[in-house]
Amino acid sequence: MARVDVRKTYKLYIGGKFPRSESGRSYAVVSQGRSQSFLANAAQGSRKDVRDAVVAARGAFAGWSGATAYNRGQVLYRVAEVLEGRREQFVADVIASEGVTRPRAERLVDAAIDRWVWYAGWPDKLAQVLGNLNPVAGPYFNLSAPEPTGVVGILAPQRSSLLGLISVIAPAIVSGNTVVVLTSEERPLPAVTLSEVLATSDVPGGVVNIVTGRTAELAPWLASHHDVNAVDLTGAADADGVAWADLEASAADTVKRVLRPAGDGPDAVEPDFAPTPSLRRMRAFLETKTVWHPKGT
Amino acid sequence: MPTGFEYAPAPESRAVVDIASSYGLFVGGEFVDPADGASFKTVNPATGERLSDVAEAGAADVDAAVRAARRAYTQVWGPMSGAERGKYLFRIARILQERAREFAVLETLDNGKPIKESRDVDIPLAAAHFFYHAGWADKLEYAGLTTGARPAPLGVIGQVIPWNFPLLMLAWKIAPALATGNTVVLKPAETTPLTALLFAQVCQQADLPAGVVNIVTGAGATGQALTEHPDVDKIAFTGSTDVGKQIARTIAGTRKRLTLELGGKGANIVYDDAAIDQAVEGIVSGIYFNQGHVCCAGSRLLVQESVADDVVRRLQRRLGTLRVGDPMDKNTDVGAINSAEQLARITALVEAGEAEGATRWSAPCELPDRGYWFAPTIFTDVSQAHRVAQEEIFGPVLSVLTFRTPAEAVAKANNTPYGLSAGIWSDKGSRVLWTADRLRAGVVWANSFNKFDPTSPFGGYKESGYGREAGRHGLEAYVAAGSED
Numbered sequence A: 001m002a003r004v005d006v007r008k009t010y011k012l013y014i015g016g017k018f019p020r021s022e023s024g025r026s027y028a029v030v031s032q033g034r035s036q037s038f039l040a041n042a043a044q045g046s047r048k049d050v051r052d053a054v055v056a057a058r059g060a061f062a063g064w065s066g067a068t069a070y071n072r073g074q075v076l077y078r079v080a081e082v083l084e085g086r087r088e089q090f091v092a093d094v095i096a097s098e099g100v101t102r103p104r105a106e107r108l109v110d111a112a113i114d115r116w117v118w119y120a121g122w123p124d125k126l127a128q129v130l131g132n133l134n135p136v137a138g139p140y141f142n143l144s145a146p147e148p149t150g151v152v153g154i155l156a157p158q159r160s161s162l163l164g165l166i167s168v169i170a171p172a173i174v175s176g177n178t179v180v181v182l183t184s185e186e187r188p189l190p191a192v193t194l195s196e197v198l199a200t201s202d203v204p205g206g207v208v209n210i211v212t213g214r215t216a217e218l219a220p221w222l223a224s225h226h227d228v229n230a231v232d233l234t235g236a237a238d239a240d241g242v243a244w245a246d247l248e249a250s251a252a253d254t255v256k257r258v259l260r261p262a263g264d265g266p267d268a269v270e271p272d273f274a275p276t277p278s279l280r281r282m283r284a285f286l287e288t289k290t291v292w293h294p295k296g297t
Numbered sequence B: 001m002p003t004g005f006e007y008a009p010a011p012e013s014r015a016v017v018d019i020a021s022s023y024g025l026f027v028g029g030e031f032v033d034p035a036d037g038a039s040f041k042t043v044n045p046a047t048g049e050r051l052s053d054v055a056e057a058g059a060a061d062v063d064a065a066v067r068a069a070r071r072a073y074t075q076v077w078g079p080m081s082g083a084e085r086g087k088y089l090f091r092i093a094r095i096l097q098e099r100a101r102e103f104a105v106l107e108t109l110d111n112g113k114p115i116k117e118s119r120d121v122d123i124p125l126a127a128a129h130f131f132y133h134a135g136w137a138d139k140l141e142y143a144g145l146t147t148g149a150r151p152a153p154l155g156v157i158g159q160v161i162p163w164n165f166p167l168l169m170l171a172w173k174i175a176p177a178l179a180t181g182n183t184v185v186l187k188p189a190e191t192t193p194l195t196a197l198l199f200a201q202v203c204q205q206a207d208l209p210a211g212v213v214n215i216v217t218g219a220g221a222t223g224q225a226l227t228e229h230p231d232v233d234k235i236a237f238t239g240s241t242d243v244g245k246q247i248a249r250t251i252a253g254t255r256k257r258l259t260l261e262l263g264g265k266g267a268n269i270v271y272d273d274a275a276i277d278q279a280v281e282g283i284v285s286g287i288y289f290n291q292g293h294v295c296c297a298g299s300r301l302l303v304q305e306s307v308a309d310d311v312v313r314r315l316q317r318r319l320g321t322l323r324v325g326d327p328m329d330k331n332t333d334v335g336a337i338n339s340a341e342q343l344a345r346i347t348a349l350v351e352a353g354e355a356e357g358a359t360r361w362s363a364p365c366e367l368p369d370r371g372y373w374f375a376p377t378i379f380t381d382v383s384q385a386h387r388v389a390q391e392e393i394f395g396p397v398l399s400v401l402t403f404r405t406p407a408e409a410v411a412k413a414n415n416t417p418y419g420l421s422a423g424i425w426s427d428k429g430s431r432v433l434w435t436a437d438r439l440r441a442g443v444v445w446a447n448s449f450n451k452f453d454p455t456s457p458f459g460g461y462k463e464s465g466y467g468r469e470a471g472r473h474g475l476e477a478y479v480a481a482g483s484e485d
Helices: A047-066 A069-085 A087-098 A102-120 A126-130 A163-173 A189-200 A215-224 A244-254 A280-284 B059-077 B082-098 B100-111 B115-136 B166-179 B194-205 B220-228 B241-251 B276-287 B305-319 B340-355 B406-413 B429-438 B471-478
Strands: A026-030 A038-043 A140-148 A151-155 A178-182 A208-211 A230-232 A257-259 A286-294 B025-027 B030-032 B039-043 B050-055 B156-160 B183-187 B213-215 B234-238 B257-261 B267-270 B300-304 B359-362 B377-380 B397-403 B421-425 B443-446
Touching: A038 A189, A047 A140, A047 A151, A047 A178, A047 A208, A047 A215, A069 A087, A069 A102, A069 A163, A069 A189, A087 A102, A087 A189, A102 A163, A126 A140, A126 A286, A151 A163, A151 A215, A163 A178, A163 A189, A163 A280, A178 A215, A189 A208, A215 A244, A230 A280, A244 A257, A244 B241, A257 A280, A280 A286, A286 B429, B025 B059, B025 B194, B050 B194, B059 B156, B059 B183, B059 B213, B059 B220, B082 B100, B082 B115, B082 B166, B082 B194, B100 B115, B100 B166, B100 B194, B115 B166, B156 B166, B156 B220, B166 B183, B166 B194, B166 B234, B166 B471, B183 B220, B194 B213, B220 B234, B220 B241, B234 B241, B234 B471, B241 B257, B267 B276, B267 B406, B276 B305, B276 B397, B276 B421, B300 B305, B300 B406, B305 B377, B305 B397, B340 B359, B340 B397, B397 B406, B406 B429, B421 B429, B429 B443
Parallel strands: A151 A178, A151 A230, A178 A208, A230 A257, A286 B443, B156 B183, B156 B234, B183 B213, B234 B257, B267 B300, B267 B421, B300 B397, B377 B397, B421 B443
Antiparallel strands: A026 A038, A140 A286, B025 B030, B025 B213, B039 B050, B359 B377
């Protein structure tokens, strides 16, 4: 007799815990290969789940942004270590989610882990690369340094379920931001596995909050939430029923920083996540603080 | 209460400035009449006298200006080498220095600010901004904005500036835009258009290619036509948070770039170990400089409880010595409120402060009987919920709150949707740095306030806007983002 496998109930990741959606809803996730077979029921997050996630992200901000850059680098590298240990599970998730071949999935997972390692080296370099000692015309010590902007709401890419996901989360949190991520609507499984990685590494609860569900239903609440400082609209490309212009317009009410989706004009396209990134994504969620102090005896 | 010493009047001569009875728009290197012939008057706020009639640009005029800017961008300014562009900016900087007196007098007549501020702050800083950015024009690949290649310009920039520092804000906007290879259409504020129009003459004097700088005067509708114009690649706006939000909504989905420098409600924190007399001077320059018409003004004073009474007493004594009056007098400290509308806004908020139970004290000074004036004012017994502690007044009005611990000071300082500026007064370096780290504000002045420099980035957190002006960071607003990721 064949062994009956143990199936997993997929949940949200909020404040370092794994709650079900308060709405009690879930939705069927099907594989993207030739046969569209049932994979799992994922939690269908609600407006209130998004709200809870923002509260958790805000609560984690002081601690995460206040940690030393060296410490954030250590914590992020620890995530890469745990990612590597879960490599096989991610390969299986990516195959199921994206319908790609095993060799292709392996390359994507390796690239995703390497991408995380790349970002893990950034926290203690950002201030040196983006900061400045300003030679003002007067007896002042004048220094500009980058600081995180706060809570960042992220629409994760719809297609690139792991490499794309990691390519949008990591650049936001390296500098000390905390995030609320709406995952790919149809390909959420690698995000759920990533939440298990984050929970078992040293990332403080609330730094990354992951909500699965309907992008069109949840994104407007994130874009208009008064305690969210920035939104990343990358995942607006290919998201059913999502008009990124509307999200950008509602973000205006609180002067949110908006990272627009790639593409031209009203078109939104999912970027190619393969090349080594520029600083653009990290820069999008930074503020520059300039401090003046007199010099004298 | 001591009042100001009696000083003989020391008026600056206005003979150095010729003000025309009317001005056209500056489009394509020439002054032109507006399509529908509309105009409005600009007045001297210190006297109410009409200074000149200025053209009001309609949508057709804005369109003509954008077309001129586009032509100049594609045919002349874009293809020009950075080194050549830089030389034009150096020329402009020098002409501003040579004609500084003329600009200072005109600025004071049109704006109402004291001549000593336009002479010693506005005009020299405006020239310095052109000088600083001139040197960037041929060095952009060193600015760290893109990987490898020289950063590309965006194209035509639409710029809308406020009335509080008319020429300085023009310099903040135009100098970096031109240095990076863009061309501009700038709309000055409707109450202070004259120095922008004199600047247009400077562009002619410098032989700046036609269309690189275009100036369209007008009010809100003109600004709206500019921000909505489909052939504008980027909007740079300095002004109120409400208008900034409106612009952000308007351009949503268009992929126009946008930077916003919006309002503030800056906290000025005085610890009990601060050098109190120095702090009092800093508080005065923090809120009474430029009649408080400063987005980064230190309008919320947070004083440690143990020294609060002493600080307020010394502050009142100091305010009694401020000379309020004729802006053209070289001894004047506080000039005229820029317009009747602004005076009405200040008055309404101050009345709200009294109605909500805060205690008002205004400096005992005689105000001129013509023009728009408001005596330097302090509110004590202010709670965080009071409107005078939450809303930007944009006038010479200070709200005083107290705190007991550094953590409380930081919490109160950050308790606002704004995040533009803050001040810290303490003798203890470690406390200054600890506090500076925790303030959510773009500019923090420690043991100083309201200092500006072209090399020093300026801009806000939260609802004070996004983007930085000046310094290496300010260039970013005017160059293409580079690769998508």
